[in-house]
Amino acid sequence: MMIVRNKPLSPEFLCYMQDFISKYNVPGPRYTSYxxxxxxxxxxxxxxxxxxxxxxxxxxxGKEISLYIHLPFCESLCTYCGCTTRITQNHKVESKYITYLLKEWKLYLATFGGQPIIREIHMGGGTPTFFSAENLKTLIDGLTHEATLSDDFVFGFEGHPNNTTEEHLKTLADLGFTRMSLGIQDFDPEVQKIINRKQSFSQVKEITALARTYGFTSLNYDLIYGLPKQTISGIAQTIAQTIALKPDRIAFYGYAHVPWVKAAQKSYEQYLPSPAQRQKMYATGKKALMTHGYHDIGMDHFALPTDSLYEAFATGKLHRNFMGYTTQDTNLLIGLGMSSISDSWTAFSQNEKLLSRYYERLDRNELPISRGHQLTTEDLIIRRHILNLMCNFETTWEVSELLEIGFGFNTNLLATLVTDGFIQWTDTGIKINDAGKPFIRNICMALDARLWRSSQQTSFSQTL
Incomplete structure (x- = not known):
């Protein structure tokens, strides 16, 4: 596979980008699935x-699986967040929830019909570090007790700088965790105040240093552009502070404004930056990151060349699923917990979003699934090509393959993307040019046959 190397962004390129914002800034999926x-x-x-x-x-x-565990509890509501959460300061909820997670896991163990080989565990939320270190150990021990760990297993968790303690890091390191992701979003106090996500630079610096002391080898920071009251100079400062701490990976993605899903977002609509400002924020951050040795990987992700995520990208082994980008491609992802999503490659399944319903279903010894999808032959073909674009910035096919699915792509959009210099499109594939990388969601939309054939109105966040 050919890897397109990063180049600095020139002022001319930034102006060129602005010309296309109004044209391509439309509602569109993020394609964690197809x-x-x-x-x-x-x-x-x-x-x-x-x-x-x-x-x-x-x-x-070959019995290999990945596990995603959704730990939904948070002590306070971050108003920008689109995740399924439960806000409470009652930590007595921890033990009950873990009991039900392990009950769900038992049902999956019976479904497998054999002892699983775990290649990846990722704890997301919510706030996984809402749970005590002792309870997290109970959870992980319960999951791994009747499983084998792969030789190259990777365990990671998401943490809040305000409540991730040294005890958390020591306990999780002892359990085999080597990856930590911190939700930073922005270091500007004014932005933190309006989105109710407050943590100081010194707190982040301290927890980053502690994680490295305990042997964590891959640290990720989540940063968001397009938040209320955010400025271009503020983004530049946040990126500079981030670079000073040198996390191995950075997820730098656009704020998803979905007030019809998350009502709290309505409170600050008047403070949101314009689409043009959002793109300048992204371009400013991207240029700074690339200047300091980070590589552009997939959609909205950056990594140092020493990190395994970059190595996976460079060797064509990068994978994307409901957890985001990962180095582990098992094609079987089991999601445990309320609202979590599982993927068997040929089918998707999502758990109940209401905690009470999640408990009720497990009390009846039922897998607590609420909805899902069985992929068709066409779905599987298109899924592979969208995944290739998301992970490798290119995909190839046989003409016979497209004939089999009736060539369900939006050829008018593909032709426009070619004219605008975003892609190279031939009879045998698509390759995304450097100019097209910020528009990767729009490019994938051109392959989304179900989107273009559907008569129903669907609501997505803006693509830019």
């Missing part, structure tokens, strides 16, 4: 069909 959730055929998805898809995937993939 088909996207609004186009799932849930009526065809039953517990028995999902169990069969899981069993098939388990044996097809």
């Amino acid at each position: 088909p996207t959730i609004p186009h799932w055929h849930t009526e065809d998805h039953t517990e028995s069909r999902w169990k069969q898809a899981v069993s098939d995937g388990f044996w097809r993939n």
Whole structure:
């Protein structure tokens, strides 16, 4: 696979980018899956069909699996957040939730029909470090007790700088965790105040140093551009502070404004930057990161050349799933916990979003799934090409392959993308040019047959 090396962004390029913002800034999916959730055929998805898809995937993939654990509790609401959370300061909820997570895991162990080989565990949320270190140990011990760990297993967790303690880091390191992701978003106190996500630079610096002391080898910072009251100079300062701490990876992505899903976002609509300002923020941050040795990987992600995420990208082994970008491609992802999503490659399944319903279903010894989708032959073909674009910035196909699915791509959009210099499109594939990388969601939309054939109106965040 040919890797396109990073080049500095010139002022002329930045002006060139501005010309296309109004044209391409439309609602669009982020493509953590294909088909996207609004186009799932849930009526065809039953517990028995999902169990069969899981069993098939388990044996097809040599018993190797990835695990995502959704830990939904937070002590306070971050108003920008679009995740499924439960806000509480009652830490008595921890033990009960872990009991039910392990009960769900037992149901999957019975479904597998064999001992799983775990290649990856990722704890997300919510705030995983809401849970005590002792309770997190109970959870991980319970998950790994009846499983084998792969020789190259990777364990990671998301932490809040305000409540991630030295005890958390020591306990998780002892359990085999080597990856930590911190939700920073922005270091500007004014931005932190309006989104209710407050942590100081000194706190982040301290927890970063502690993590390295305990042997964490891959640290990620989540940063967001397009937040209320954010400025271009403020973004530049946040990026400079981030570079000073030198995390191995950085997720630098656009704020998703979805007030029809998260009502708290309505309170600051008047403070949101314009689409043009958002793009300048992104370009400013990207240029600074690349100048300081970070490489542009996939969509909205950057990594140092010493990090495994860059190595996976450079060797064509980068994978993307509901957890985001990962170095581990098992093709069988089991999501545990309320609202979590699982992927057997041939089917998707999402758990109940209400905690009470999640508990009720498990009390009946049922997998707590609420919706899902069984992928068709066309879905599987298109999924692979969108995944290739998201991970490698290019994809190739056989003409016979497209004939099999009736060439469901939006050829008018593809032609426009060629004219605008964003892609190279031939009879056998698509390659994304440097100028097209910020528009990767729009490019993937051109391949989204279900999107273009659908008559239903779906609501997505803006692509830029």
